Amino acid sequence: MNETTQMMLESAERLLRDACPKAVVDAAEGGQFPEALWTELEALGLPNACLGEGQGGVGLPLAEGFTLLRLAGRYAVPLPFAETLLGRALLGAEGPKEGLAGLLTIALPSPAGGFDPVPFAPWAQWVLVAREGADGALMLHCVAVKALTFSDARPGLAGDLEARLLAGVPETGGFQSPMAPTLERLRGLLALSRAVMIAGALESALELSVAYALERKQFGREIAKFQAVQQQLAVLTGEVAAALRAADAGLEALDSPREATAWAVAKARAGEAAGKGAEIAHQVHGAMGFTHEHQLHHRTRRLWAWRDQYGHEAYWQARLGRALCAAGADALWPELTATA
Numbered sequence: 323m324n325e326t327t328q329m330m331l332e333s334a335e336r337l338l339r340d341a342c343p344k345a346v347v348d349a350a351e352g353g354q355f356p357e358a359l360w361t362e363l364e365a366l367g368l369p370n371a372c373l374g375e376g377q378g379g380v381g382l383p384l385a386e387g388f389t390l391l392r393l394a395g396r397y398a399v400p401l402p403f404a405e406t407l408l409g410r411a412l413l414g415a416e417g418p419k420e421g422l423a424g425l426l427t428i429a430l431p432s433p434a435g436g437f438d439p440v441p442f443a444p445w446a447q448w449v450l451v452a453r454e455g456a457d458g459a460l461m462l463h464c465v466a467v468k469a470l471t472f473s474d475a476r477p478g479l480a481g482d483l484e485a486r487l488l489a490g491v492p493e494t495g496g497f498q499s500p501m502a503p504t505l506e507r508l509r510g511l512l513a514l515s516r517a518v519m520i521a522g523a524l525e526s527a528l529e530l531s532v533a534y535a536l537e538r539k540q541f542g543r544e545i546a547k548f549q550a551v552q553q554q555l556a557v558l559t560g561e562v563a564a565a566l567r568a569a570d571a572g573l574e575a576l577d578s579p580r581e582a583t584a585w586a587v588a589k590a591r592a593g594e595a596a597g598k599g600a601e602i603a604h605q606v607h608g609a610m611g612f613t614h615e616h617q618l619h620h621r622t623r624r625l626w627a628w629r630d631q632y633g634h635e636a637y638w639q640a641r642l643g644r645a646l647c648a649a650g651a652d653a654l655w656p657e658l659t660a661t662a
Contacts, residue, residue, distance in 0.1 A: 327386045330371065334390055337362055338397040344617045350400030351481030355445050360401055360425065369403065370422075372411035377422060384411060384501070384511075385576040391515050392569070395522025395628075398620040400482060402427045402442040404515040409450045412499045412508075413464060421448045421464035428452065429487045430509060430632070436486065441631075443467065443485040444475040451491050452508055460505050461496035480627035481620075510585040513632040514572045517585075517592040520628050521565040523621045524595060527603040528562050530618050531555060534607050551606060558602040565595035580660060586642040593629035593638075600625045 341359050350356045363369060372387035373379025387407060394403045402425060409426040413419075424447030429440045431452060440449065449470060451463040470490035475483045502508040532555060535546035545551045572588030575581045600622040604611045611618040629635065646654060 324386070326380060327382060327389065330366075330368070330380070330382075331389060331393070333366060334368055334393050337366055337368075338393055338399065342397045342399055344620065347398050347400050347617075347620050348614075351477065353483070356400055359399070363401070363403070369406045369410060371407060373414065373422070377414070379410075383576075384408075385573040387411065388515060388518055388573055388576075391518040392522035392525075395519030395524075395624070396526045398523065398526075398617075398624055401425070402446060404512070404519065405441060405450075408511060408515060409448075412450065412462060412501055414499065414501070416497045416499050417462065418464050418497075421450070424448060426450060426464075428508075428512065429491075430512070431505065436488075438486075438632075439478065439484040440472070440487055441478075441484050442482060443472055443487070444483045449487070451487070452505055453491065453496065454505050458504065459498060460502055460508060462499060462502075463492050463496040465490065465492070478627055479630075480624040482627075506582075509632055510582060513589040513638065514569075514576075514585045516628045516631050517565070517572055517588040518569045520592040520596050520625060521562070521569040523625050523628070524562045524565050524599045527599055527618065527621045527625070528555075528558055530621070531558060531603045531606040534610070538608075538610075545606075554602050554606060558599055558606075561595040561599045561602075565592045565599075568592055568595075580657075583642065583645060583657065586638040586645070589633060590635045590638040590642065593635040596625035596629040 341362050346356050346359055367378070367380065368390060370377070370379035371382045371390060372384050374381050390407065391404050405427045406425055409428055410422050413421045425442065425445055426448045427440055427442050427446040429449050429451045430438045431454065432438045443449065446467050449465050449467055451465055453461045453463065455461050471488045472485040473488055475485045478484045502511060532546070535551055535555060536544055538545045568588040568591035572584045575584030603618060603622060607616070607618055610616055646657065649657065
């Protein structure tokens with residue numbers, strides 16, 4: 323990680339610590355657009371991190387720009403930050419320049435037909451719609467939200483508004499991006515974004531759980547001193563470490579021959595950690611963690627939502643299994659022991 327990336331991460335954490343407290347997340351889940359937070363993110367240039375300097379960015383490689391998403395998960399940022407960051411990078415020099423301003427979200431075709439629910443569609447100005455061409459190449463259309471027809475918006479499990487794209491998608495034209503030449507690579511990049519965000523949210527859940535265990539007293543002493551609670555916190559720490567390493571491995575593999583495998587592992591392992599980690603965090607907090615007054619639910623509901631977005635564990639485990647089988651028995655051990 324270079325000095326520019328480190329400085330941006332430090333600045334982003336200071337901003338989110340101050341500008342994304344519980345009250346802002348609560349208000350966003352109640353339907354109030356967090357305009358002040360978005361304005362500060364734009365002012366710091368974070369959504370443009372992976373754009374070139376000539377386009378108002380700092381030219382970070384996508385792998386380094388994605389490290390910002392861990393902070394988005396850690397602070398439960400109620401905005402399509404991942405979609406805007408990736409969408410602007412995809413637009414780059416190939417797409418329409420108007421798409422580089424304002425909130426952007428991404429619409430992916432659903433394997434079952436139609437489109438997956440589009441995160442934050444009611445708040446976005448632009449939607450980057452993915453469509454496979456006749457030759458299998460991915461065509462991208464940057465379309466103004468007002469030109470599209472959506473289903474009624476509803477809050478997802480995380481409390482973030484989403485809607486299904488129903489009509490208005492151009493059937494011809496569009497542009498191609500070397501960063502995502504196929505639908506599968508775009509889905510993989512979005513899955514990786516969720517793996518990184520899960521890792522960040524798990525870090526926060528662990529911090530909250532440890533702090534609560536040190537404060538909460540039962541039978542005259544802090545519950546952190548009970549062996550059963552210590553064991554649970556140790557297991558949670560292991561799940562956090564596994565999710566972080568899996569996400570980091572996915573970032574390290576970006577643009578390498580092993581990226582598809584690494585992304586499948588990252589999303590599957592982070593999703594597994596999300597389920598186990600959220601369960602333990604709530605066990606440690608007891609009933610307090612389920613109350614609206616506590617901020618743990620902001621993290622755990624997002625963990626549950628993000629583990630399913632862009633493919634749940636079973637989807638990516640199946641993809642990984644098919645790829646390993648297709649490569650043959652002789653390739654299994656080298657794949658398991660590969661370091662890059």
